[in-house]
Amino acid sequence: MPPPGVCLNILNERHEKEGRGSVSNPDKFLDQDFKKLHQYCLMNEFRFIDGMFPPECSSIGDGLLHQNELARIVWQRPRIMVKDPRFILGGVSRFDFRQGRLGNCWFLASIGALTFQDDIKKHIIPQEQSFQKDYAGIFHFRFWRFGKWVDVVIDDKLPTIDGRLIFVDSQTPNEFWAALMEKAYAKVCGSYANMNAGSVSEALMDFTGGIHMTFKLNEAPTDLWDIMFRAARSKSLMGCGTPAGVSQENILPNGIVEGHAYAITGITQVMSNNCPVRLIRLFNPWGQGEWKGDWSDKSSKWQTVSPEDRTACLSIRDDGEFWMSMEDFCKSYSDMDICSTSLGFLNASTDCQWTYKFHGGRWVTGTTAGGCLNHTGSFWTNPQYHIKLEECANDNDKNLLVSLMQKSDKRNRHLDSNFNIGFSIFSVPPEYKGRVGKFPAEFFMRKPEASSKSFLNAREVMEFFRLDPGEYIIVPSTFNPNETASFILSTFSKTDSHLDEKSIDSWTITKPSPTDKLNDNNSKVTLFQKYTDQYEEVDAEQLQRLLNENLLQGNSSGFGLDTCRSMVALMDLSVTGHLNRHEFLRLWDRVATYREIFYRTDISRTGDLSLSELRNAMIAAGMQISDSMLNLMALRYGSKGNLTLESFVSLMLRLECMSKVFEKLSDGKGIYLQAHEWMHLSMYS
Known part of the structure; x- marks a missing residue:
């Protein structure tokens, strides 16, 4: 197992x-x-x-x-x-x-x-x-x-x-x-x-682990050939694809295959009749089938270049590889991809260094899957990443590339269902600088400084920006809220940058003040004694009756026996399977307090906490926890997007007790347990 x-x-x-x-x-x-x-x-x-x-x-x-x-x-x-x-x-x-x-x-x-x-x-x-x-x-x-x-x-x-x-x-x-x-x-x-x-970009990324850029050739930048030329001389891989045709992989009269992927295997410039011509070499993975137009293997254009260029470039074989001009390339192909471990090929200057940072994250229904900016009430719950950009030598150039990739959680590639994903970037004003934890909903009422052009149903969304030096918040999201998926957020910046998640990966607990109608111990003791055995203790079954008959409101389903066994185990200092009066009083105060917090934060008045209300309940309980911890709690204690009172109380008790366990057994950095200690702790808690 x-x-x-x-x-x-x-x-x-x-x-x-x-x-x-x-x-x-x-x-x-x-x-x-x-x-x-x-x-x-x-x-x-x-x-x-x-x-x-x-x-x-x-x-x-x-x-x-x-x-x-x-x-x-x-x-x-x-x-x-x-x-x-x-x-x-x-x-x-x-x-x-x-x-x-x-x-x-x-x-x-x-x-x-x-x-x-x-x-x-x-x-x-x-x-x-x-x-x-x-x-x-x-x-x-x-x-x-x-x-x-x-x-x-x-x-x-x-x-x-x-x-x-x-x-x-x-x-x-x-x-x-x-x-x-x-x-x-x-x-x-x-x-x-x-x-x-599939797409060429997927395999190119899986061969390099690098950043990927796609260029739509009908919108190609004027310096695309220069970019490709530099990429060919760096550790970059390049590929391209043709538009889909009437039928899959239909061969056009000019030899190009529709809906097909090709490798880009060469970039060069030759002089033809004293005029420079920019050429692209492509490879058909069929191992045969080639372009028949200008600069193809048998094209007369090769007779207009020097013998040296002809010898260096031309190979008359039906091996699937051929040359074509940059103009014909942009007309015949729909998109081209470059994948590289460095973005140095983007700059003509060789002294530019790019800094790479990445974070893995997760959108979880109800907790961190807030949807796009259209959903003003939940957008802020998305994962938030803080990035600081330093001064750049050339302030006129684009200085930040942001990539958002959906991770596969399944072994079957075709079972992966991509969501429409994108991201927004917000400038951090002076009053928010130094703030710990996630930024609140009101912060995101402002207009983003930059964003992805659109939300795409794709493995990756990538955009290139020019941003002023300063601090920013990047918020990756799905288009719709409550879509669960994992992702990788990557940034390439021209200067040294810092990228960190705003949701702290730790927690702090401040015990809330008890709010209980039985505000004196005598009343609580009297209640306790009505359910005790001859030794003035209660076991899990007695505790179940006590709580269900005295603490719950009519719309609650009641504490289950397993839940009460867990409560006893968490509060049982003597490890007897029973709670004495002192242990019961400690438990009662906590359960009553968490019940009051539960009903106070149940804004929808449904008798359940939605997973978005859970975050507010945790704050009301004095607990600061990370998004990853909140996601685990939602998965473990939630049911169909909601938490019952019983689940919430169980969650809060376990969180408080496990925090105490770490505090008592830790040396300040971590815990060391022998095998029997670990088994005792994990089996009775």
Whole structure:
């Protein structure tokens, strides 16, 4: 049985602080350790079979192949398919592979771009793997997934029909890095079918972990070719796509495929008849099928350039790669993507340094999913991020790029349902500077300083701004309130900047003053004695009757027995399963106080607290807690977006008691518990 998700989240946060999930120390996808599995297979002399992505039809996925084809699939290892299989033969090249039955041109085009960047390529595709030395039927690849690098383990059983690979195959029959890499990414997506259809930008980001920029070519900036030229000379990957046609992947008379992804593999300028011509080189992941217009392989335009340029650029082969002019490129393609670990390519000056910051967050229904600015009453409950921009050397340039990405919480890529997302940026006036905690609703009545152009149903929304030096609040949100999702907010700034969440990741508790009609202890003792046993104590059942008969109003369903058992455990100083008079009085004061707070903050007068009212109730109880803690409380104690009085009282008692536990056992920084101490504490509290 795995540990609870909250425990795993804590471990993940610790691992991130220790550098896990970084380029140099990737996380283990599905907790599979390549080195340990590889060594185990070698020691026991058997070939690895991946139980997490088994060689079965479930890994192919639904709707990709017909049933009769699925029945004919045989999963074969390369050593069975060919005589002398090689992982890499003569280096990794874009000409090594051809697209198969899978509609993943977006992924393969990105691989085409990847092959030009040696450092990134060697990280994604570990080069030491082999079918000869220490072969055990196990391979691994690395991808960036929503804020962290993961190492993905696979076996080398590949799906075939009649001895031929169904999906990507190699131009050289005994080379298998591309087919194995495709299988590893299919595992990340949940199945091969889940790779069907996508965008180049998704794979480019998963290959670099960098910032991504999309340019709509019908709105291309005048300096786009210069930007592409600089990007080609930095560690950037580039891809593009054509507009969708009448039918999927229809080939136009000029050779361009509609609704198709291409890699951008070269940028150059040549002199043609003494006039400069800007050229773009593109690669079709089909491994064939090329542009037939000006500057194509057989175009007469090549006769107008110098022999040196012709030799350097021209290759007359139907290999899927071709040149075209910048003008034809913008006419033939709808959008192009650049993904890079640095934004240096945006500036002609090479001395500009960009600072990267990012935060992971979550919108949760009722607590931190406030919707866009149209929803004035709840917008402020969204996560808030404070950023400070310093003076910039060139104040006329854009100096801040903001990216908002929705995180996938599911293994099945096609089950992810993207919401319409966007963000707003507000300038912080002097009277709000230095304020601790979230800014209130009235702060956001002002007009934002900047914002995303629109709310998009997309994996990522990104905008580039020029903002004056100063302090700002960035508020990411979904368009509609009460839409639960995880996200990553990233900023690139031209100067040193500071980005932190306004919701503090800690809590403070100030015990509220008791407000009880039984304001003297004698009355409380008399009430207590009516329910006690011969030892003048109450157990959980007696406590249940006492509370339900004397404390609740008519519209309450009453405290359940399990709730009362929990109360006894939290207040039972002698660990007897009973409460004595002193312990009962402490409990009564708290329950009565929390009941009064509950009814005071139940503005809607429904007899329940909505999750938005819960935040006000916590403030009224003297408690400052973070958004992440509030989200956990809503998930654990809420039901259909509401908390009953009983749930609220249980929540508040546990929060107060667990805070006391930490205070008593902590050395000021943390807690150390031996195994038996931890079990005693967790099993009776």
